[in-house]
Amino acid sequence: MSNADINDLFSRLADQAAKPAQFDMSQVTSTPIEGRGSAADDRIRVRIVNGKVTEFDVQHPALRLDRTVLCAELAKAVNGALETYQTNMVSAVQNRTDFGALSEDLRDMQAESIQTINAYTDRMMEMLLEARKRDE
Secondary structure, eight states: OOHHHHHHHHHHHHHHHHGGGGOOGGGTOSSOOEEEEEETTTTEEEEEETTEEEEEEEOGGGGGSOHHHHHHHHHHHHHHHHHHHHHHHHHHHHHHOOHHHHHHHHHHHHHHHHHHHHHHHHHHHHHHHHHHHHHO
């Protein structure tokens, strides 16, 4: 097993590990995923669509609240929108993910990595034996 083979294996593993970071919502659904949250008796409303805040509505009566209360209510509305967005996102991903294929891919990678490591350790043992013979 050459260094190039080992580097190739690590490169492919890194590519697989990076895939979740490159996740494209269009692969899951063509319908936008959204989350909504509200607070202060619906006087503060937040809407998140595909991970971006698209609506942040604070009605005038809410602005009369004490600053501490207003901040808490703003946080409550944003957190509510994030929570529903995350729930809807997980639901969309779970409905479209082929866990059977994913498991098979992982088994294949595991088998290939075991073979690669075995070949690498065998070659290391050969090199150690050759070095020992030269020292004798």
